[in-house]
Amino acid sequence: MPLTAPVPSARLSSDPPRARAPVRRPTRHERRIAAGLRTRDPRALETAYAEFGRAVFGYLRQAVGDHGAAEDIQQQVFTELWRRGPAYDPERSSILSFVMTIARSRAIDHLRKRVPEPRDPSVAAELSSGEATAPTDALLERWRVAHLLSRIPREEADLLRMRFYAGLSQREIAERTGIPLGTVKMRMVEALGRLRELIDAEEAVPA
Amino acid sequence: MSRWPVSPVDYLLGELPPEERSAAERLAAADPAFRAEVERLRPVVSTLDALPAEAWAPVEPPPLRAMAADDPRAVHAPRPPRERLRDALSRRLVLRPAVALAACAARLAGGVGLGLAVSGGGSGGSAPITGASATLGALSQPAARGEVRMTTGPDQRMEIVATGLRPTRAGDYYELWLLGGPGRMVPVGTFRVTASRHADVRFQAPVPTAAYRFVDLSLQHAGAGPAHSGDSVLRARIA
Numbered sequence: 001m002p003l004t005a006p007v008p009s010a011r012l013s014s015d016p017p018r019a020r021a022p023v024r025r026p027t028r029h030e031r032r033i034a035a036g037l038r039t040r041d042p043r044a045l046e047t048a049y050a051e052f053g054r055a056v057f058g059y060l061r062q063a064v065g066d067h068g069a070a071e072d073i074q075q076q077v078f079t080e081l082w083r084r085g086p087a088y089d090p091e092r093s094s095i096l097s098f099v100m101t102i103a104r105s106r107a108i109d110h111l112r113k114r115v116p117e118p119r120d121p122s123v124a125a126e127l128s129s130g131e132a133t134a135p136t137d138a139l140l141e142r143w144r145v146a147h148l149l150s151r152i153p154r155e156e157a158d159l160l161r162m163r164f165y166a167g168l169s170q171r172e173i174a175e176r177t178g179i180p181l182g183t184v185k186m187r188m189v190e191a192l193g194r195l196r197e198l199i200d201a202e203e204a205v206p207a
Numbered sequence: 208m209s210r211w212p213v214s215p216v217d218y219l220l221g222e223l224p225p226e227e228r229s230a231a232e233r234l235a236a237a238d239p240a241f242r243a244e245v246e247r248l249r250p251v252v253s254t255l256d257a258l259p260a261e262a263w264a265p266v267e268p269p270p271l272r273a274m275a276a277d278d279p280r281a282v283h284a285p286r287p288p289r290e291r292l293r294d295a296l297s298r299r300l301v302l303r304p305a306v307a308l309a310a311c312a313a314r315l316a317g318g319v320g321l322g323l324a325v326s327g328g329g330s331g332g333s334a335p336i337t338g339a340s341a342t343l344g345a346l347s348q349p350a351a352r353g354e355v356r357m358t359t360g361p362d363q364r365m366e367i368v369a370t371g372l373r374p375t376r377a378g379d380y381y382e383l384w385l386l387g388g389p390g391r392m393v394p395v396g397t398f399r400v401t402a403s404r405h406a407d408v409r410f411q412a413p414v415p416t417a418a419y420r421f422v423d424l425s426l427q428h429a430g431a432g433p434a435h436s437g438d439s440v441l442r443a444r445i446a
Contacts, residue, residue, distance in 0.1 A: 046271065049268075049271045053268040053271070054265035054266070054267070054268055057265070057266060057268035057269070058259075058261055058265045061261070061266065062259060062261070067391075068391065071269045074268055074269060075269070075271075075272055078271060138257070142254060142257060142258050142259065142262060143262065145251075145254045145255070145258065145262075146258055146262035146263075149262075160255060161263050163220070163255075164255040164256060164258065164263075165258075165260065165263040169220075169222055170217075170220070170222060171222075185214065185216070185217070188220075189214070189216050192216060192248050192251050192252065193248070195255075196247055196248060196251050199251065
């Protein structure tokens, strides 16, 4: 893929079309990583790995349906980030989108050349959604959002975890945590709003 | 908290009683600001609803290894012993099929069956293995049946007794595998089958079998590489 090509943004597939996307403004953190990659500073790669390694690995495990292969591809992705890093332009895309796009490409490469192997039947059942054979943009989106959860305040992320992972209602969360229901609801609004803003920031286009 | 009589978030989370839900729907139809707020947050809620369980507690990725090998300034920290051990084991697992394949090619050239102890007719050589056993279910060859037995303790031996196997053609051989979690596959040994369609073969297991969940028998083709062919003939759950 040409380095200047637009990378898929974090725009949610269920979003209605927008007349105009906000202009992209890289964060200081992104600028720092980009500068480090440009000057071939290995610490920049380590920082990027510490920040995005989990989301990339989670995506790869689901995309290729094979833990061992995901480990190998993970190394390829960050090798490629290191190689292409000097050309990464934070004004054009977020580093999260940049890394996830590399991961998607490498996952597709792997699936195209893979010799069929027997998959552990129990794992095959877990991955029966079909994501193991065809990584979709929706899967990429989910892992991008999963990464963005790490950028919201801990108490808000915990609240979202209780609601969307544990399946508790806001009332049940209040009962379980002892936090007043009104506070739970207020934090829920803030958490969802903050996540939306982070997604919008990812979605922003170059000026 | 909300500037509307009903909360758009409560509405999206499906936590409104029926009458308030109807009120929210009427409000969405009449109030563009309420509707916009619902539409702004709806994709976030949908995506969170669809997040895989693993996304809430992501698996620790493997350590970053020698990423900057092309850069002379890159610093490579010494790798922890556990990782070195794992890599050593991986190499062993990777090399083993290569060795098996080389042995296979040599044996095939001589037209001799393979495996540590192969019998097309059922004689096993030494005393039969007693211990845990599992019935092998047919996959790609419906007439095939079999059983796998394993010793426990330090002497990790395995025996596969199978009938109804398709006789191997020139260049074909059967290979026994241990399957663990995702991507964990260990080749155990190879053998050929004569017109009797019967095999009674014993192997020394290369790894503790207790760490693996399935035994898989594949039909392999010489020259096609050491990886599993994808043609699983028989399989049994062992744990």
